Amino acid sequence: METKQQDSEEENPFLDYREDTADEWMRAVYRMYTRQKQREAADAAEGREFCPVEEGISAGGRIACLKSWGVPERILKNLEGLNETKAVKYVREFNLSPREGWCLVLSGGKGTGKSTAAAVWLYENVPPEGAPTYQTRYWWNGTKVARTNGYAKDYERMIQSKLMVIDDLGVEYQDKNGNFQQRLDELIDERYSNFKKTIITTNLNAEAFKDRYGERVADRMREGFAWGGGFMELSDDSMRKVRKVR
Template structure:
């Protein structure tokens, strides 16, 4: 991306236009964004990557959120000042899309994608310092929320990601720093996993965007 042409992204020797730039604002063209995302997806995930027609509605919501298109966010009932919790069945492409869409806004601070299970494993070795670390002011997307094991450190059990989410909620209230996540679980299952207190806070920090439960496994 060039400062004078923020609507242009260069990958190798190829330029991709994401829309039109009037000197102050970018008017994004979703069809052009899709062309770029498919090309970038092949670079990130291999030449067999493709964007499926059935996923374009989800992508449209995610893209409007990322570029902060306030009119379309309102249309889709998305709060651009909250994070995204992307839900859907195993293998539907949640993690890939969250890895991919951050590239359409290279001028924004990127979020780091961390598997929730890795945070729990780190807690088992290091302890409560890990909860403080991931409750800090960095930008994260917690991958596969709700299926990580229970944490255990020096004989004490801990719902590690539940505690991290409470810390991220406090961070959001104080600084408006957002958190993203992906999950295979629905709202009821998340409440069963983390409890009503955490589920209530998740509603306050996340926009829930969900794949249809019948979405096929793209890894098979």
């Protein structure tokens, strides 16, 4: 049987961005990922069930790391016993996209697993040796971004950070004179210009998103989608357990 050789970067839609970055941390995460894949292939070749080997920092260490990156406890506790939901699948694909595919939007109704999937993405990018300092915040929610002043240190961090999750964008209050809109515009523009991987979760659908944040923001995102990421609409029903009130 003939198999298609994927030897050039252009031909390979799944060039892992961690491979093409100069960043030592991302390369280390990539090496770990590659070893995992090799074990998986070896197990498959010998008919064994694949049993992933925990490498690098322990699960507990990763959770501690995520906590210091600002992931809320409510989301952290979801990270045990996960199913491969659509949202999780999308973030894993996003991890394999080149840097140019810098943005993934998870859009959908309440409880479709968007925030959990965003946390899975951070979890899988915890550096293997453990980062020496976890001082940076990678997890922000829309409201917090809206409240941050454009001259604040936090805003600079949002622009610079290697990874960023903006959780629940769309619920924040929009001031009448468009200050937030302008800041978001600049933030997106900076992250777009420097290929800084960004995941946004929102309850807005693509149309409402564009109406709210404007053509310029939508355009910056769309450009990256050709390489990876995308505006993913999740239509699954809510997975949140509802406690019946009698």
